[in-house]
Amino acid sequence: MRPLPRLHAITDDAILADADVGIRAAAIAAAGPAAALHVRGRNSTGAFLAKCATRFVSLAHPAEAAVIVNGRPDLARAVGVQGVQLGAGDLTVADARRVLGGGWVGRSVHNLEEASAAVAEGADYLLLGAVYETATHPGQPGLGLDALRSVVALGVPVIAIGGITPERAQLVKDAGAWGVAAIRSLWHVPDSYAAAMALLAPWSNPA
Numbered sequence: 588m589r590p591l592p593r594l595h596a597i598t599d600d601a602i603l604a605d606a607d608v609g610i611r612a613a614a615i616a617a618a619g620p621a622a623a624l625h626v627r628g629r630n631s632t633g634a635f636l637a638k639c640a641t642r643f644v645s646l647a648h649p650a651e652a653a654v655i656v657n658g659r660p661d662l663a664r665a666v667g668v669q670g671v672q673l674g675a676g677d678l679t680v681a682d683a684r685r686v687l688g689g690g691w692v693g694r695s696v697h698n699l700e701e702a703s704a705a706v707a708e709g710a711d712y713l714l715l716g717a718v719y720e721t722a723t724h725p726g727q728p729g730l731g732l733d734a735l736r737s738v739v740a741l742g743v744p745v746i747a748i749g750g751i752t753p754e755r756a757q758l759v760k761d762a763g764a765w766g767v768a769a770i771r772s773l774w775h776v777p778d779s780y781a782a783a784m785a786l787l788a789p790w791s792n793p794a
Contacts, residue, residue: 589669591691591712591744592623592653592765593790594783596773600628603639605774612643614780615773616652621787625672627657639667650691655693660686672714680708693746698730702738702745713738714768717749718759723770724749732762739763753785760789 594617597605600749602608603626624647626640636659643654651775654661657672660683670691671683684692689756694705695714695722700714731750739745744765751759759767766784776782784791 588654588689588693589620593621594618594787595623595655595714595746595748595766595768596783597625597657597748597768597770598627598639598774599770601633602770602774603628603631606614607635608639609642611648611774611779612712613646614778615783616643616647616650617780618650618652618705618783618787620653621790622647622650622783623653623669625657626668627672629658632661632718633662637666638660640668644668657693658740659703660684660692663690664688670711671762673710678709680705681751684709696738699734699737702741702743702792706743710742710743712746712748712765713741714748716747716768718747718764719750719755732758735762735764755791756786768788779781 601725604789624643630634640656647654652670655670655672656668658677660671663671664687671687672693675696680692691711693712694710696705717729746766746768746770747759751769756767773782
């Protein structure tokens with residue numbers, strides 16, 4: 588299996604439906620194997636998600652970026668992407684792995700207890716958030732770097748999400764995070780490629 592990407596670009600229903608999504612996806616994918624495009628649309632139909640995933644695969648392939656489908660291992664296998672991201676209420680890691688056939692199986696977690704359970708399930712990596720307060724969840728305090736360090740200590744790669752900026756990307760890297768994930772700071776910016784490279788900088792140019 589190829590190395591897990593350091594940067595995860597998470598979508599939502601609105602992003603997937605945006606007329607510019609292909610342009611932005613291609614720009615993020617240009618970061619190469621260090622980048623992964625996530626097809627995530629909780630209110631979208633399976634047919635629409637499959638169409639989006641197929642498009643992302645075609646855009647990601649030339650740069651060797653990865654594509655991950657959220658919550659739908661069946662769709663992930665049908666389209667031929669590199670992994671699936673599971674959330675609360677989705678299949679177990681073992682069941683998702685049987686359906687997917689091959690590739691990463693990640694689990695979204697929000698605290699040490701959930702992270703420990705996901706590791707026990709056999710998750711390949713964890714998506715932990717929100718590490719910092721974020722506009723996606725206004726008024727909800729971030730977990731903080733100490734919580735991140737506790738989850739990192741479990742020994743599974745951890746992707747930090749929530750309020751991640753280029754400056755904070757360095758902080759979470761120093762706390763042991765394998766990489767970072769973002770929504771707004773990748774898809775809602777003038778230059779998605781520059782934003783991707785800025786978030787990847789701590790891993791691309793280690794001190």
